[in-house]
Amino acid sequence: MKKEDITGIIVYLGIIVLAVIFGLTVLQTHSVNSTFQGFGYVVYIICSVLLGAILNGFLFEMAHVLGAKIGKYDILSVNILGLCFYKTENKTKFKFASFDGLTGETRIVPKKDMVDKANPYPYLFFGSLFFAVEAIAVMILFTVMKGFQDIRGDLAYAILTIGAIGLVILLYNIVPLHIDSITDGYRLTMVSNPKNKEAFNELLRVEYEIEQGNTDIEIKVFDEITNFTADLNLNRVYTLLDKKQYAEAEEILDKIVGAKDSVSEKVFIRARAQKIYINLITKNIEEAREYYDKEVPVSERREISNDVSMTSIRAYLLMSGLLDKSRSECIIALNNVYRAFKHTPKNRQATEVALFNETLQKVVDAHPDWELEGYKLEIN
Numbered sequence: 083m084k085k086e087d088i089t090g091i092i093v094y095l096g097i098i099v100l101a102v103i104f105g106l107t108v109l110q111t112h113s114v115n116s117t118f119q120g121f122g123y124v125v126y127i128i129c130s131v132l133l134g135a136i137l138n139g140f141l142f143e144m145a146h147v148l149g150a151k152i153g154k155y156d157i158l159s160v161n162i163l164g165l166c167f168y169k170t171e172n173k174t175k176f177k178f179a180s181f182d183g184l185t186g187e188t189r190i191v192p193k194k195d196m197v198d199k200a201n202p203y204p205y206l207f208f209g210s211l212f213f214a215v216e217a218i219a220v221m222i223l224f225t226v227m228k229g230f231q232d233i234r235g236d237l238a239y240a241i242l243t244i245g246a247i248g249l250v251i252l253l254y255n256i257v258p259l260h261i262d263s264i265t266d267g268y269r270l271t272m273v274s275n276p277k278n279k280e281a282f283n284e285l286l287r288v289e290y291e292i293e294q295g296n297t298d299i300e301i302k303v304f305d306e307i308t309n310f311t312a313d314l315n316l317n318r319v320y321t322l323l324d325k326k327q328y329a330e331a332e333e334i335l336d337k338i339v340g341a342k343d344s345v346s347e348k349v350f351i352r353a354r355a356q357k358i359y360i361n362l363i364t365k366n367i368e369e370a371r372e373y374y375d376k377e378v379p380v381s382e383r384r385e386i387s388n389d390v391s392m393t394s395i396r397a398y399l400l401m402s403g404l405l406d407k408s409r410s411e412c413i414i415a416l417n418n419v420y421r422a423f424k425h426t427p428k429n430r431q432a433t434e435v436a437l438f439n440e441t442l443q444k445v446v447d448a449h450p451d452w453e454l455e456g457y458k459l460e461i462n
Contacts (some may be wrong), residue, residue, distance in 0.1 A: 085228030090261040134247035139185035146188035149208030220245030281310040307341035355397035
């Protein structure tokens with residue numbers, strides 16, 4: 083299990099513990115004097131929780147929007163609990179979409195003339211600031227209304243429940259660690275490094291350009307390796323692979339692999355996978371095996387085999403087919419291809435199809451009797 087997964091489990095367990103404590107103390111005490119009893123009280127609690135999730139999700143993303151505007155960013159989309167509002171052709175549209183966060187996600191890009199100057203701090207800090215203001219408002223309203231023995235007393239505890247949910251979201255988002263989603267707290271610790279701040283804006287710009295279909299773009303390469311700079315450098319590697327400029331790509335990958343302690347496990351494993359891929363695509367088997375046996379421990383090989391991404395699948399397929407000569411392992415890799423490809427940005431799918439099919443053909447040529455040709459990808 084990855085370090086990020088363990089951290090995420092701890093955070094979620096903490097949230098569950100807080101919820102249980104709140105329910106067994108505050109809500110259980112209130113249930114005795116509530117105007118709602120039995121099943122009615124259960125419905126009252128459920129409605130309070132749902133309202134709290136919606137209201138706090140809305141407030142949190144509005145805080146992100148305001149912070150982004152102050153920081154000189156353009157808003158690409160605002161997603162609140164799966165309800166995504168986005169702009170296209172100067173029109174605001176709506177769709178249901180997944181999001182990276184606990185209750186939503188606001189995606190941004192630096193204004194065209196502000197890539198070097200856009201300030202991410204308001205965007206990352208305003209969510210916590212809004213919740214602090216909400217906490218003050220909740221405590222004032224609760225103090226004023228809790229003494230009533232009628233519906234106003236129930237409203238007071240509903241407001242307190244909404245505030246408690248806001249507190250949970252705040253605690254989740256200020257965690258300065260990389261968990262299942264990238265929290266504001268984690269980003270804040272990262273951008274405190276000036277290089278990371280620069281890379282943060284550059285990464286937003288590059289990802290936006292890629293989404294717009296501009297694959298042949300200039301991407302700055304950073305020598306100081308952090309999670310942000312490594313992510314950006316891996317984007318550069320991708321464009322170099324598309325152009326078959328393997329030597330330059332390897333130089334970048336070597337910097338990331340050499341900074342293992344400075345990046346997340348996912349970033350490191352995908353950099354290692356790209357390095358293995360280049361070795362097996364461009365070098366003879368003896369040279370590639372020497373690197374594989376000497377530099378890639380069993381634990382990393384296992385991580386690559388478990389990572390469902392096109393980057394790792396290409397490496398795993400070559401490892402299994404050319405080095406381990408295991409058809410069954412190749413089949414395991416190939417069975418994950420369509421799931422990984424589905425998550426590949428559309429404007430990169432053509433490049434990934436070419437890279438993957440070249441990889442598969444190399445294994446097919448080495449083992450024509452394995453009958454793997456049917457797994458080749460096509461652009462629909």
